[in-house]
Amino acid sequence: MDKFKEECGVFGVTCADNAAYVAYQGTYALQHRGQESAGISTLSQGVMYSHKNMGLVSQVFKDFDFNLLPGTVAISHNRYSTTGTSNISNAQPLCMETKQGIMSIAHNGNIINASLLRDILQKKGAIFQTSSDSEVIVHLLSMSKHMNFNKALKEALMKLQGAFSIVTLYENKLIAARDPYGFRPFVLGKMPNGGFCVASETCAFDLIGAEYLRDIAPGEIITISGKKLHSAYLPKAPHYAKCIFEYIYFSRPDSIIFGEKCDKVRREMGRQLAREDDLQDADIVISVPDSSNTAALGYAEESTFKFEIGLIRNHYVGRTFIKPKQEDRELSVRLKFNPVKGVIRGKKIVLIEDSIVRGTTLKGLIKFMRQYGAREIHVRVASPVVKNSCFFGIDLSNKKELIGAKKSVKQIAKHIGADSLKYLTLKGMLDIAPGSHKNYCTGCFDSKYPIAAPKKYSKNRLTNKLNITSSPIS
Numbered sequence: 001m002d003k004f005k006e007e008c009g010v011f012g013v014t015c016a017d018n019a020a021y022v023a024y025q026g027t028y029a030l031q032h033r034g035q036e037s038a039g040i041s042t043l044s045q046g047v048m049y050s051h052k053n054m055g056l057v058s059q060v061f062k063d064f065d066f067n068l069l070p071g072t073v074a075i076s077h078n079r080y081s082t083t084g085t086s087n088i089s090n091a092q093p094l095c096m097e098t099k100q101g102i103m104s105i106a107h108n109g110n111i112i113n114a115s116l117l118r119d120i121l122q123k124k125g126a127i128f129q130t131s132s133d134s135e136v137i138v139h140l141l142s143m144s145k146h147m148n149f150n151k152a153l154k155e156a157l158m159k160l161q162g163a164f165s166i167v168t169l170y171e172n173k174l175i176a177a178r179d180p181y182g183f184r185p186f187v188l189g190k191m192p193n194g195g196f197c198v199a200s201e202t203c204a205f206d207l208i209g210a211e212y213l214r215d216i217a218p219g220e221i222i223t224i225s226g227k228k229l230h231s232a233y234l235p236k237a238p239h240y241a242k243c244i245f246e247y248i249y250f251s252r253p254d255s256i257i258f259g260e261k262c263d264k265v266r267r268e269m270g271r272q273l274a275r276e277d278d279l280q281d282a283d284i285v286i287s288v289p290d291s292s293n294t295a296a297l298g299y300a301e302e303s304t305f306k307f308e309i310g311l312i313r314n315h316y317v318g319r320t321f322i323k324p325k326q327e328d329r330e331l332s333v334r335l336k337f338n339p340v341k342g343v344i345r346g347k348k349i350v351l352i353e354d355s356i357v358r359g360t361t362l363k364g365l366i367k368f369m370r371q372y373g374a375r376e377i378h379v380r381v382a383s384p385v386v387k388n389s390c391f392f393g394i395d396l397s398n399k400k401e402l403i404g405a406k407k408s409v410k411q412i413a414k415h416i417g418a419d420s421l422k423y424l425t426l427k428g429m430l431d432i433a434p435g436s437h438k439n440y441c442t443g444c445f446d447s448k449y450p451i452a453a454p455k456k457y458s459k460n461r462l463t464n465k466l467n468i469t470s471s472p473i474s
């Protein structure tokens with residue numbers, strides 16, 4: 001689908017004899033959150049070990065000897081470049097030696113005042129090796145007057161504006177911190193041996209056999225030393241601002257997100273979409289796989305229209321939003337999806353999509369679904385119209401990319417070639433989301449951002465002229 005790029009995935013574990021391999025497994029489960037680079041850091045007897053490279057987790061660690069990453073505590077990261085360029089210099093975790101000592105850090109989110117902080121730090125003599133906003137955190141920490149690492153980290157985090165879920169290694173301790181608004185999911189788990197683990201999503205715990213304990217609270221800084229855990233807190237935000245798109249698209253359906261099962265919420269959004277619809281009859285309901293599958297099941301259950309598998313996805317083709325040119329994206333649609341001819345031929349179809357960004361994918365899908373005999377195609381979207389940029393971890397800083405910002409629903413329907421098009425209402429979506437409406441960020445739908453958006457913002461606002469490469473992955 002022509003979706004947003006996800007942000008990143010972070011993971012950390014303590015008291016594991018094979019900590020690096022456990023971190024590899026946890027990051028593997030979070031692969032959907034970032035496919036540009038991957039890395040792991042461990043700490044053993046005062047020495048920091050790290051391995052990272054461009055590519056998928058399976059590529060970066062193909063035939064890798066995990067004995068080269070000794071230690072019982074590890075952090076890991078996979079990345080999409082929501083800020084900074086896509087090269088090895090920006091791969092994480094970042095390993096640094098500060099006045100407080102050696103450390104490694106991995107970050108998920110977007111710091112919206114990173115450019116301003118970077119300018120201030122450079123004037124004070126800071127030398128940056130990356131164009132990632134994550135490095136800003138390290139320099140803030142290093143320039144703190146505090147020699148105590150935890151105090152310096154808290155002071156640094158209090159200067160940040162935006163979204164962050166952070167894992168840090170320091171003195172054989174794992175430290176995890178979440179921004180006060182709680183933009184991104186961040187969870188705490190317990191290993192079978194009594195150690196702890198943290199991750200962007202609970203699906204990482206399932207793979208390693210860990211028990212999900214709870215969410216890391218917004219503004220919480222957890223320090224884990226061995227099997228002991230201590231919490232401190234940043235000043236509270238006026239309210240939470242959990243990203244509603246985690247339920248719609250980003251997170252895996254088998255994860256517990258913001259305290260609720262993602263599959264349950266996603267299915268209910270499909271049900272609500274059907275309740276708001278006035279379509280009287282249809283032969284079948286099909287989804288645009290895979291992220292729309294659960295919503296499509298909910299729509300079919302509520303509408304009583306029959307659910308069918310009408311599109312087959314090729315999982316070995318890269319995501320379409322990575323393709324920079326329009327013609328490349330259209331080719332990717334044909335490579336990635338193929339209609340099941342016997343299912344769609346002659347049918348009046350309800351096609352369920354979780355969201356529409358550019359409309360490229362749907363336009364291509366509808367075109368060749370008609371070529372294969374679909375009689376009518378009525379598109380139903382299990383989220384409101386995306387009209388605005390995001391500044392808190394989604395790679396969508398250019399409003400010009402959004403079809404919903406330029407065209408009416410009727411015009412979008414005509415552009416993609418649908419017989420009709422309807423979206424889930426904002427109220428309907430929020431009524432389904434667990435908890436209070438005010439505790440979600442819905443800025444991409446209604447421009448109501450929890451933090452004032454910067455006037456000038458670009459994904460590549462942090463730039464340098466470093467072009468660091470590594471050996472190719474076999």
